[in-house]
Amino acid sequence: MNSEKVSCLNGNCTKGISRRGFVGFLVSAAASISILRPLTAFSKEKWISIGMKDDFTDGGFTVIEKKKLFVFRDVDNFRVMTGKCTHFGCLVERQGDETYLCPCHKAVFDKIGHVTKGPAKKDLVWYNVKVESTGEVFVDIKSAIDPAVE
Numbered sequence: 028m029n030s031e032k033v034s035c036l037n038g039n040c041t042k043g044i045s046r047r048g049f050v051g052f053l054v055s056a057a058a059s060i061s062i063l064r065p066l067t068a069f070s071k072e073k074w075i076s077i078g079m080k081d082d083f084t085d086g087g088f089t090v091i092e093k094k095k096l097f098v099f100r101d102v103d104n105f106r107v108m109t110g111k112c113t114h115f116g117c118l119v120e121r122q123g124d125e126t127y128l129c130p131c132h133k134a135v136f137d138k139i140g141h142v143t144k145g146p147a148k149k150d151l152v153w154y155n156v157k158v159e160s161t162g163e164v165f166v167d168i169k170s171a172i173d174p175a176v177e
Contacts, residue, residue: 073169074165074168079164080105083100085102086100087099087100090110095109095111097121098164103158107166108154109140111151113152115129125137136150152171153173153174
C-alpha cells in the first residue's frame with residue numbers, strides 16, 4: 028500500500044505523506060534509535076583521562092584548555108574543577124588564587140567556584156578524580172561533587 032497522499036485545494040495538488048505513512052516513519056525512527064543507542068552509549072565515557080600523574084606539578088595548578096578543566100595537585104591528592112563558565116561556556120581565567128573571571132561576559136567566581144557576580148547563576152562544578160596504579164589520572168565528568176569534599 029502506498030503511503031503517499033495527494034492533496035488538492037483550489038486546483039493545486041501536492042504530494043505528501045499520509046498520516047499512516049508518517050506514523051510508520053516515527054515508529055521506524057524510534058526503533059532505530061532504541062537499537063543504536065546501546066552501541067553509542069559505550070562511546071560516551073564517564074571517566075576521561077587527563078594525563079599521567081607526573082604531568083601535573085606538585086602544589087600546582089594546571090589548565091587543560093581543550094577539556095576546559097582546572098587540575099589542582101597536592102602531593103597525591105588531585106582535585107578537578109570545570110573551567111567552563113556556567114553562563115555561556117567560555118573558559119574562565121584564574122585571577123590570582125582567589126577568583127576566576129569569565130572573559131566573555133565578566134561573570135566572577137570565588138576560589139571554590141561559587142558565583143560572586145553574574146550574569147552566571149550556577150557555580151563551577153567539581154568532579155571526582157581517580158589515579159590508577161599506572162599513574163594515569165581520570166576525571167568523572169558525569170557527576171559533580173561538593174567542593175568541600177577532599
